[in-house]
Amino acid sequence: MGKVVAVTGNEAVAEALRQVNPDVCAAYPITPQTDMMQRFAVFANNGKVKTEMILVESEHSAMSACVGASAAGGRVVTATSSQGLALMWEILFIASGSRLPIVMPVVNRALSAPLNIHGDHSDAMGARDCGWIQLWSENAQEAYDNAIQAFRIAEHMDIRLPVMVCLDGFIISHSIERIEYLDDELVKNFVGEYKQLNPLLDVEHPVSYGPLILPDYYMEFRRAQAEVMTKVADVVLDVAKDFEKISGRKYGLFETYRLDDAEIGLVILNSAAGTSKDVIDEFRSKGIKAGILKPRLYRPFPYKEIGEVLKHLKAVCVLDRADAFGASYGPLFMDIASSIYPYKDKPILINKIYGLGGRDYLPEHAELVLNELVEIAKTGKVKTFKEYIGVRE
Amino acid sequence: MKLKGWKEVNPGAVITEAGSALKFKTGSWRAFRPKWIEENCIQCLFCWIYCPDMAIKVKDGKRAEFDYDYCKGCGICALECPGKKGNKAIVMEEEGK
Ligand code: SF4
Ligand code: SF4
Numbered sequence: 460m461g462k463v464v465a466v467t468g469n470e471a472v473a474e475a476l477r478q479v480n481p482d483v484c485a486a487y488p489i490t491p492q493t494d495m496m497q498r499f500a501v502f503a504n505n506g507k508v509k510t511e512m513i514l515v516e517s518e519h520s521a522m523s524a525c526v527g528a529s530a531a532g533g534r535v536v537t538a539t540s541s542q543g544l545a546l547m548w549e550i551l552f553i554a555s556g557s558r559l560p561i562v563m564p565v566v567n568r569a570l571s572a573p574l575n576i577h578g579d580h581s582d583a584m585g586a587r588d589c590g591w592i593q594l595w596s597e598n599a600q601e602a603y604d605n606a607i608q609a610f611r612i613a614e615h616m617d618i619r620l621p622v623m624v625c626l627d628g629f630i631i632s633h634s635i636e637r638i639e640y641l642d643d644e645l646v647k648n649f650v651g652e653y654k655q656l657n658p659l660l661d662v663e664h665p666v667s668y669g670p671l672i673l674p675d676y677y678m679e680f681r682r683a684q685a686e687v688m689t690k691v692a693d694v695v696l697d698v699a700k701d702f703e704k705i706s707g708r709k710y711g712l713f714e715t716y717r718l719d720d721a722e723i724g725l726v727i728l729n730s731a732a733g734t735s736k737d738v739i740d741e742f743r744s745k746g747i748k749a750g751i752l753k754p755r756l757y758r759p760f761p762y763k764e765i766g767e768v769l770k771h772l773k774a775v776c777v778l779d780r781a782d783a784f785g786a787s788y789g790p791l792f793m794d795i796a797s798s799i800y801p802y803k804d805k806p807i808l809i810n811k812i813y814g815l816g817g818r819d820y821l822p823e824h825a826e827l828v829l830n831e832l833v834e835i836a837k838t839g840k841v842k843t844f845k846e847y848i849g850v851r852e
Numbered sequence: 853m854k855l856k857g858w859k860e861v862n863p864g865a866v867i868t869e870a871g872s873a874l875k876f877k878t879g880s881w882r883a884f885r886p887k888w889i890e891e892n893c894i895q896c897l898f899c900w901i902y903c904p905d906m907a908i909k910v911k912d913g914k915r916a917e918f919d920y921d922y923c924k925g926c927g928i929c930a931l932e933c934p935g936k937k938g939n940k941a942i943v944m945e946e947e948g949k
Contacts, residue, residue, distance in 0.1 A: 556865070557866070619864070657866045665870045668866055678858075679856065679861050680858075
């Protein structure tokens with residue numbers, strides 16, 4: 460077993476990045492990520508990593524520099540939050556379309572306006588369809604573990620795609636938790652040496668990145684990119700298997716908690732899943748068959764696998780920490796609804812929007828929702844399919 | 853030429869063949885065609901410097917014909933050409949006329 464420490468989520472992820480020791484890091488500070496890149500910059504400054512730090516003037520430049528460095532042949536990392544991720548949007552597509560395996564922790568935070576620095580999932584949800592892989596993390600340990608696995612997933616020869624590692628702003632990034640660090644050597648061997656596929660700096664084999672592709676070929680490139688996405692789940696599982704060997708910690712495409720024989724269930728991402736598990740235990744002790752599904756690989760979304768584990772339930776509530784304006788439901792709800800869509804017998808689905816802009820998600824909220832699900836399972840009747848919870852009237 | 857299917861395209865649209873832009877003939881985009889009037893040319897090579905493509909050829913240090921495979925008809929060369937005594941050595945004509 461590695462070292463047991465008490466650290467924040469930001470500190471844990473910065474430590475993972477130190478152990479991976481990437482070639483290039485281009486970053487811009489943004490709350491609540493600032494402290495992560497600041498710690499990493501200190502590692503670079505003190506010679507703890509050989510990473511070339513590029514301090515840029517915006518996130519748009521940070522991602523642009525990452526694209527250049529990755530195409531050149533480096534193992535590249537950055538991190539961001541909220542408006543920073545929004546500002547990177549244009550370049551996110553260039554990174555994924557060019558198949559550049561950049562790794563980026565995203566410390567989830569609300570989007571403006573109104574300006575808010577606290578945790579919710581609007582930022583990563585806004586970037587969910589930009590061709591990046593997304594791993595989500597319930598606590599600092601998962602964020603640390605995901606950050607290490609992200610490099611192996613991104614750089615896998617079948618994939619070569621960028622990866623976001625999502626963790627909740629402040630709740631995880633700034634709270635101190637008990638973490639098990641792996642030994643430096645183990646991490647180094649786990650991620651291995653990185654070799655870019657067609658490095659720009661290989662002067663013996665000159666290549667061009669970012670060409671103009673007209674209607675005669677654009678669809679072929681997009682189709683090829685969609686195909687790569689279908690290979691991600693297997694790679695994520697393979698990498699998780701190897702990671703278990705060095706850490707003893709198990710990861711899948713998602714986590715199920717007391718779901719196998721459940722009649723009602725919650726689907727919830729990241730830190731709020733932890734709170735909900737306690738409430739599930741309470742309901743179980745009252746004889747109510749409740750369980751949880753917590754997605755880990757959110758993009759590409761494992762529709763088939765998730766549909767299989769949810770289809771037997773009677774009623775399910777999907778809790779979204781982001782809304783989708785003008786759409787009928789929150790983003791996670793729509794993915795869950797799609798995953799059970801092919802089945803004839805399927806649970807009744809409801810959607811709750813919670814915890815926006817750092818609003819607390821309390822055990823009472825989970826209780827409220829579970830009681831509602833008990834009613835729905837019994838009567839088959841739904842009062843409202845979608846509503847905000849924890850909001851004042 | 854048979855176009856490739858989606859299983860055959862390079863990952864990330866990376867082009868691994870050097871100088872392949874030569875195969876991408878852009879002259880068909882042209883609506884106006886520059887015409888060289890050799891007797892008005894003073895061989896200053898302004899046109900060669902200003903052409904945003906490589907559509908003006910130089911041979912033995914002297915201005916040669918246009919390479920119409922790549923000339924997009926932007927007219928920059930005609931604008932910049934000083935010509936001889938006020939008579940332009942490049943004029944733009946409507947393509948196909
Ligand atoms: S700019 Fe005009 S005068 Fe000068 S070389 Fe070109 S065609 Fe001749
Ligand atoms: S018209 Fe434009 S592209 Fe064509 S030769 Fe002149 S400057 Fe070059």
